[in-house]
Amino acid sequence: METTNTAVNRSQMTVSDEVAIQITNMNKWYGAFHVLRDIDMTVHRGERIVICGPSGSGKSTLIRCINRLEEHQKGQIIVDGTELSSDLKNIDKVRSEVGMVFQHFNLFPHLTILENCTLAPIWVRKVPKREAEETAMHFLEKVKIPEQAHKYPGQLSGGQQQRVAIARSLCMKPRIMLFDEPTSALDPEMIKEVLDTMIQLAEEGMTMLCVTHEMGFAQAVANRVIFMDQGQIVEQNEPYEFFNNPQSDRTKLFLSQILGH
């Protein structure tokens, strides 16, 4: 609970009626292991959703299904009006609209920070190189590390790398951002700089799905918290109610464990 109770400007964070992601009756198995069970979920444009739950509850798998890093076996996922199926064209289309930030950053170590940020715009969006570099510098300034543009990822701290990873996703001008435990691999003093970046993004109205254990972030930014356990959505509510008045026993147990000390 030590993080980010900074004043967050919620005025910009409006949620529209437009549906960004529609998940209906989705199921996923790893071999015979039933990881996700009957997931139903609607995400509206501008929503900030925090997904939490014990490890192995399927929360990472869920958001990895949304850009098809994982395949679902049953049910339907519609992202921005495009249904995810085995059609490669649809998958690439969804992936270029959906930004993803990973726990371990997954920056490309053989490319400079700037090249990391311009690669996808140049090769996927066919943006001219100069324009891509301008956009990249714009977003690197936004995450407050323009001076590192010509270094390699290995020369940066974890927090800086994660901010680069966020900038890299933003360069594709995504309409939805997925965060898969973005601060779990970071030292405590670096968590704040990444969360600040994410808060800034939320204030600008980005549709965000975050798998995270940063409950301070959830309370400050999210307009919905989803609690998952054993591959199912157990409880969801707006953050105040979720933290102060949890309904299910599992949620109560989980919250007491992570907020207990």
Added chain:
Amino acid sequence: MSDTHAQTVPFVRDTMLPEAEPPASEMGAVKWIRENLFNGWVSAVLTVLSIAVVAFLVYELFPWFANSVWNANSLTECRQILDGATGACWAVIRVNWLQLIFGFYPPDLYWRPILAFVLLIVAVAPVLFPAAPKNLLYFSAVYPFLAVWLLWGGTIWGVLVAAMGFGVGYLALRLLGSFGTLIQTGGAVIAALVWWILLAAPIIDVLSAALPIGIEAVPSREFGGFMISIIIGVAGIALSLPLGILLALGRQSNMPLIKGVSVVFIEFIRGVPLITLLFTASLLLNYFLPPGTNFDLILRVIIMVTLFATAYMAEVIRGGLAALPRGQYEGADALGLDYWKAQRLIIMPQALKISIPGIVNTFIGLFKDTTLVVFIGLLDPIGRASAIRATSDWQGIYWELFIFIGAVFWVFCFGMSRYSMYLERRLQTDHR
């Protein structure tokens, strides 16, 4: 007791210590000698023994080199000049060096392989060194055809029509664009093969009859010496890397057919000695090819050497691919890069970098293995050396010839090894 405790535990530093030099015995040559040569009595004894061995070898070998004879026309003449003393007879190299390099290539046409070799350096420069102008890459693409024409000569239409095969393949690739990748690629390959196997020969005949432009033809049996090693080695190296990449990707493919073909190919070729493949190339291929086809022996050897190196290359690159964290694939996927772009921009640059030592190892092995072609009757340097030793002038000589051949091979292989180290340093960006 509690008093002392109270005095020792609280501590505040008021001045920071400046950096200091290490003690003199921990720096420079003294430290190096002590740590590396005389670090304990075992190490001291071994150092002294090693120095003794080196001194003995120099003492024994020095006269042999010092008394070298360079001007003589036969071994007997050498021995007369030496007059009983030990000494090397390098005259054998001096007399025969052109043959060792060019084989029986017509002497008045030596300029052609020499020019091809010089142009080879120009052609590989943009591939090897980032400082070279990138426009040279166009020349690199043309070079293989130019080199073949310079070396074998004949009508220029031969190489031009062969080059057009790639154009035909590319055309098919564009025309079949709407049919999906598999049909597209297959169609392009088939179109190019049809061109080369069925159409090329008559077209060449027609064109060379209409416009006879050409230089004197040199048949493959006149090739020999280091020239043949370099031709086979360079062709094998240039072809086995891209084919090895494709095969490594094939082995990792999700498609059972492609994966199966790749695995069977790799395991078959790796499980068979190169020499059996070479005999297949020289003898058996004739049975399978339509009668009357004149399928050049050197070309057949190049194909076999390439296939052999490709299988090893694929396994080396597979190792590099396996060393990449899964996150790199996911990072590329999540940005919307398709399979080929992800491979080309993200995966291969890193996998190849990891595999550089293994790749160069395979290259060096391939280059040295070219000496095996002596067993199927091509007169590579070893073959030439045997022929020289069989003449009455030089019967009984062997050290000098083999030292010379070994030294030349060593220079090439050492060059490759140093280049790979340079490349590893240049590509090192991970700052571990």
